[in-house]
Amino acid sequence: MPLLHVITSFESIRSSGRLNALAKRVKPLLLSTLMLGYCAVALPAATLERLGLDDLIGKSTLIVRGKILNSFTAASGPVIYTHYRIQPSETLKGTANVVVEIQVPGGTAGNLRQTFAGVPQFQTGDEYVFFLWTGKSGSTQVLGLTQGLFSVAAGGAKDPLTTRPASHEVMLDHGTGKQVKDQTLTMHLSELRARIQLSAAGAAK
């Protein structure tokens, strides 16, 4: 289905019938935040909106580095949620409790198993930087499925690499509304920390 994005200005281009001038003109406009109206793209599995790193930082109510402690499942209406408890070792944004609990749809409750393709599953001991969002309902979720997860390289390095895997999901760039593909992001934790602090500082101004 068509994804819409409106460009409100477009400079004259010589009618060369070819690409050079056009390409150069278009790019700045593509980068501009000129989205008029919000148009979502129907996407595979989960329908996802692309969240760049700044989006993740801005939309998160809590960013923590932590390990999965344990999990349990519980049904909420007809939906089974798996609740994971995270032990934060560092809070990068917001205020974290000693243990942070997040919920992810899917799991086994009683005799019923629900499988959601595209939803992360964690193992005890997994370590991530979690970009979390607590909604009005009070439940805390990971932003945009895997978009809100940066794995922390094992090995105990002082400044480990963190990696956000590229999602298979089709994504909509929130600023432009353009259908884009996610990109794998890898950076040291110090760099990620700095980006978060910079973004938070910018937001505070």
Next chain:
Amino acid sequence: MRHGGRPVQALAMAAAVLALAIPSRAYYHYVHYLTGSAPFIPVPEAFDLNALPNKTVTFFVSDTGLKAYGSNDSFSSVLSQVKNAAAVWNSVASSDLRVAFGGLETYNPNQLSATPAGDVVFEELAPGILGLGAHSMSATATVQTGQNGQFFPISRGLVILTNSTDPNAGYGPGPSYLEEFYTTAVHEFGHALGLQHTWTAAAMSQDVIRNTSRSRPIDADDIASLSELYGVAGWAANTGSISGTVTANGKPWNMASVVAIPPQGPAVSALTNPDGTYTISGLAPGQYLLYAHPLPPDAVTYTNTGLALPVGSTGLPFVQTTGYFQTVFYPGTTEVTQAKTFTLSAGQALTGENFAVLPRSSPPVYDIVTWAFLDPASRQYLASASTSTSAYIFLSPAYGETSQQYLRIWAEANSMNVTPQPATAMLLGGGTAPSGDIQIYQGYILMDFPNTGGLTAGPRHLVMTFQDPEGTYVVVVPDAINVVDSGPPAITSLTQNSDGSVTVAAAGLTAASRIFFDGLQAAVTVPFQSTDATDGAITVTPPAGASGQNATVTVFTADSQNSMLVQFANPITYAYSVANAPQITAVTPSALPAGFNADGTSAMVDVTASNTNFVQGQVTVGFGTSDIGVRRVWVLSPTHLVADVVVANNAALGAWPVNVVSGFQVVEQPAAFQVQTPNMTLPTPALPVFNAVSYATVLHDADYGSIFGANLDAGSTAQVLLNGKPAPVLYASPTQINFQVPAGFPVGPTTLQVNNGSVSALPVYLQIDSTPAVISSAPSTPGGMSNAASSIQTVNPGDVVSVQITNADPGVVSAPNRVAVTLSGVPMAVQGVTSLGGGVFQIQFAVTQSFGGWQVPLVVLVDGSPSLSIPVIAR
């Protein structure tokens, strides 16, 4: 979480036996393997057709509704989209599974339905997530065997949609009247029915390459996938298959994707099994190229997002083969022009089409997004440098027009950080030359494909090659660009007529255009009339509206465009008048006993209401539980309807609500219906009643009918009463009664009641149809008339098709609204009826959507009475 162990020896034997009789699953579902060694026969998770009432999985929508709505959006609008999304999967003629919208439900953990069904709920989804689909299964489920082979039974489907369509909420997809909300729902329904992702641009396609719309809501890949799980007997007879293996250095490659792709037409794919074998089934007859490609890096991730891995006999997942390989076209070339073309006929199985692939360390590029720019003023797609200063609209996937000198495609790839420049790029399907002008600009690819003439409308596949140190890498983007004859429509006016109809005038309107009010298609009263070369008008009757509703009006064309592409900033709306709140005033009977056998308890339920506008074909009656199945609804007046219901065996006892959704009107009465303890003395006639000769579910006067069930004849003379009068009974046994509808019996609904000689069953409603029309010719398009009655004609979206009928009332000529034409059960746009003399009538209709190139039934209905169907191939 996965299954625990199970007895494997006996099952392995059974699996081996079944492998000889039933083709291997060709598609990617939620798969289990019962053995740890070859042959690997995938056993999917699927609904048990025998456990479903009338083979129907009914989806119920949570009556909690959403927390917030966008401008002009409403719960009624959301319901309309959900209803249509379910109808999409119900329209697959090759599937024996029916999918229904069951109205509203209130979840009560203390009163759960026993009958498998589905739920649609609205949840607060974190930013970045717009919808989810899943299904539930017993954690101790065991393998079952059905008409399509072995499966693990799904107990419940689940669709989770966002609880806010307010674009200012900071999350959610925006208003439900946007096409994306609908296609999202279609996709999530697919998961709920047991489908996983593919890479073919179909509804279940993963990644950015999905290219579906209201005019192409599902495609061949989806149809094949659903048919693999739930196919009617002999469904594969009209299709072909291709099978083989994928190996690398002689070793099998697990979870490689193999795609059969016609030069122009939808692709169908399959994943290999752990032994490297694959089978692509459900291929419509035609020509195909075949290629194998590795799953992209994000297909299966360490966080288990992406594909759900197949599960082995130990309960552990089968991991995919690590690494990647060079994508190749069969028989092993990176040059698409040197690829073998397979010609497949119906029922043909091509085997041994093996790939020996070359491993590589990584793909240089994957997950291509394409887009184009649209000038909203001219409604033309930008295909060359322009001097216009108008605002341009960005669309994805790409669009281009058949009249343009070039087809222009912008693209971006998901490589690490930089999109590499393709070495070559070409569009399959003819009409264009390979792009000789490929530019890369800060991550974006720009390609122009010269129009060489003869370019026809429809999606086109893009094939690119990239060069890196490991060699040539092929990337195929199915349906990368929608080629159209002209730009999208734009509504120019809405005119309210004195009879309540609305005339919609639009630029770019065609006979195949459909008018939607939010998510409901408006019934046409005056078909398309052109006003000039590019503009026209269609007069419709708005769907029954909710009080004070402002419905967004959208024109959808058969080529996947719609008026919102150019008018989304200022949508055209229709204001329904404010009216008193609708209410259900009576439900009779208000209680029924639960069933005590497989037939359940059948009965007619009469519902009267106030302030409603019930319209036949727009009404859903629900009881908030899948244990009460609604088989058919008759609208007797705007405030009166009758529904045939079946209360299931072992139905949950207690009070249930009654709700009616008619158009956009939603009315519910809590606890209005009681399910009581079973009455073991009752005769239990099963629904439907069959035509004893044709075994169809259509009866006419003088026809013989068959009633099946239990306790129908107690040894005395069983009676069948139609409208209270005895009908001739030709045969009676406890499980079957054959009777005859008296000659001259009036057309319309009638009560039917069985008395077994001792006890009367509860009455049900039965439709006596008028004598059906007979399709006397194969459909034809203006290009020519088919003379072979047995030939299967092909129709395309947008075609205006003629078909001849006999045995119809001549009055249909002046009242064409009495005539309906369906393809695969989906109504088409009837343009008119003309008399050819001699009792022959010609019906013209426009094909409004795509059906994936499959063979589908064409039916003509006169006054609701259906003809026998004829097959057509619908692109």
